Amino acid sequence: MTRSKSLSSLAPDEAVPAAADIDAVFRAKGIPMTRQRRQVWEFFALGSRAATIAEATDGLREAGIGQATVYRTVTLLSDLGLLVRVQDRRGDIGFTAPPIGHSHPLVCGLCRRVVRFDGDGDLTAFEAKLAAETGFAIYGHHLEVYGVCAECRGVAR
Amino acid sequence: MTRSKSLSSLAPDEAVPAAADIDAVFRAKGIPMTRQRRQVWEFFALGSRAATIAEATDGLREAGIGQATVYRTVTLLSDLGLLVRVQDRRGDIGFTAPPIGHSHPLVCGLCRRVVRFDGDGDLTAFEAKLAAETGFAIYGHHLEVYGVCAECRGVAR
DNA sequence: GGATTGATTGATAATTTCTCTCAACCATGA
DNA sequence: TCATGGTTGAGAGAAATTATCAATCAATCC
Numbered sequence: 001m002t003r004s005k006s007l008s009s010l011a012p013d014e015a016v017p018a019a020a021d022i023d024a025v026f027r028a029k030g031i032p033m034t035r036q037r038r039q040v041w042e043f044f045a046l047g048s049r050a051a052t053i054a055e056a057t058d059g060l061r062e063a064g065i066g067q068a069t070v071y072r073t074v075t076l077l078s079d080l081g082l083l084v085r086v087q088d089r090r091g092d093i094g095f096t097a098p099p100i101g102h103s104h105p106l107v108c109g110l111c112r113r114v115v116r117f118d119g120d121g122d123l124t125a126f127e128a129k130l131a132a133e134t135g136f137a138i139y140g141h142h143l144e145v146y147g148v149c150a151e152c153r154g155v156a157r
Numbered sequence: 158m159t160r161s162k163s164l165s166s167l168a169p170d171e172a173v174p175a176a177a178d179i180d181a182v183f184r185a186k187g188i189p190m191t192r193q194r195r196q197v198w199e200f201f202a203l204g205s206r207a208a209t210i211a212e213a214t215d216g217l218r219e220a221g222i223g224q225a226t227v228y229r230t231v232t233l234l235s236d237l238g239l240l241v242r243v244q245d246r247r248g249d250i251g252f253t254a255p256p257i258g259h260s261h262p263l264v265c266g267l268c269r270r271v272v273r274f275d276g277d278g279d280l281t282a283f284e285a286k287l288a289a290e291t292g293f294a295i296y297g298h299h300l301e302v303y304g305v306c307a308e309c310r311g312v313a314r
Numbered sequence: 315g316g317a318t319t320g321a322t323t324g325a326t327a328a329t330t331t332c333t334c335t336c337a338a339c340c341a342t343g344a
Numbered sequence: 345t346c347a348t349g350g351t352t353g354a355g356a357g358a359a360a361t362t363a364t365c366a367a368t369c370a371a372t373c374c
Contacts, residue, residue, distance in 0.1 A: 031321095032320095032321060032322070032369085032370050032371065033370075033371095034321095034323080034369070034370070035369090035370095036322080036323070036324095037322090053360085053361095054360090064323095064324085065323090065324085066323070066324040066325070067324085067325095067361090068323080068324065068325080068326090068361090068362080068363090069322085069323060069324070071360090071361065071362075072322085072323090072362090078248075085244075087242075087299075106287055106291060106293060106295075108293065109296065115291050115293070117287055123302075126302075127302060130263055130274055130302060130304075131304065134272050134304075134306075135306065135307035136263060136265065136272070136304030136305065136306050136307070137304050137305045137310060138263075138302060138303065138304035139266065139303055139304055139305065140302075140303045141300065141301060141303060142244075142299070142300070142301045142302075142303065143298065143299070143300045143301075144298060144299045144300075145283075145284060145287060145297075145298040146295065146296055146297045146298060146299070147287075147288065147291075147293030147294050147295035147296055148294045148296065149291075149292065149293050150292035150293070153294060188350090189341050189342065189349090189350060189351070190342095191340075191341070191350095191351065191352080192340090192341095193351080193352070193353095194351090210331090210332090211331090221352095221353085222352090222353085223352070223353040223354065224332090224353085224354090225332090225333075225334085225352080225353065225354080225355095226351085226352060226353070228331095228332065228333075229333095229351085229352090
């Protein structure tokens with residue numbers, strides 16, 4: 001798998017949680033931090049592309065991390081909100097780390113490269129209106145925007 | 158599985174494609190319409206809740222529709238844009254029919270009841286800006302809003 | 315720093331989910 | 345109605361995911 005250099009990103013790099021931050025999340029919840037958990041998180045968080053579980057399993061095998069641990073850890077990190085699920089054009093499921101603060105992924109449907117953007121302001125008013133009209137207690141939303149990145153389009157840019 | 162009566166919906170009922178419409182889609186693409194395809198589509202489209210494949214398989218078994226056909230047809234309908242995927246709070250995947258025109262599902266995270274809303278205008282400007290800033294050729298987006306419906310909250314309403 | 319302890323891990327088995335195969339059947343068009 | 349190419353159902357097969365359990369490790373308390 002190729003994890004190429006980062007593309008322009010609307011969100012500053014600091015928006016991606018640093019390793020220190022995930023330690024804090026774990027500590028706050030009383031969940032032990034292990035080498036495996038950190039490495040699984042880094043695998044997904046440090047790349048610019050969303051990775052599948054199969055890719056993570058392959059990439060982490062030489063680190064001695066087993067398949068079951070990858071599954072367990074992805075579930076755990078997702079539950080903690082440290083990973084989000086996205087889907088490419090073929091329907092394959094990938095995971096990527098959301099930055100701190102509220103933002104959404106712009107995903108390349110071909111290579112799963114992820115660029116983040118902040119689109120929250122637009123939706124909060126919307127959600128309030130929806131809640132009033134439907135009686136739903138809204139607890140969140142999921143917004144992904146899909147496109148094909150410049151490199152996948154073969155545009156020299 | 159209980160499919161209860163419909164809740165208030167922001168989109169008029171006519172927004173859900175009528176059976177006639179899906180025939181038109183199939184005909185336009187030269188894809189044969191079969192009893193099974195219509196029934197699978199109806200299963201997902203006529204309920205007010207997004208259903209899982211397992212639920213559809215169970216529900217359609219007595220109609221003599223096999224598991225493989227359910228999978229095949231859900232894939233086909235999704236490719237045609239006649240079904241969309243949503244996810245409940247437990248992470249279970251469900252499918253539901255999008256109405257004609259552009260709208261998004263508001264999904265109850267507990268019972269998967271789906272209410273639709275039109276939130277397109279807000280996003281088109283956004284996408285243009287994103288395209289300009291990132292070099293992505295944007296081809297679509299996926300927006301789901303999650304909440305807990307009045308009934309699941311036990312509110313008599 | 316070192317021992318204790320409850321949680322985590324890796325290997326593998328077991329299960330679940332999904333896809334493939336193929337003979338029988340059906341929708342479509344002549 | 346007939347021909348025919350696509351579709352279907354059943355079951356086999358493959359892939360993805362989860363459960364089991366002994367060994368190991370992270371966090372805590374001396």
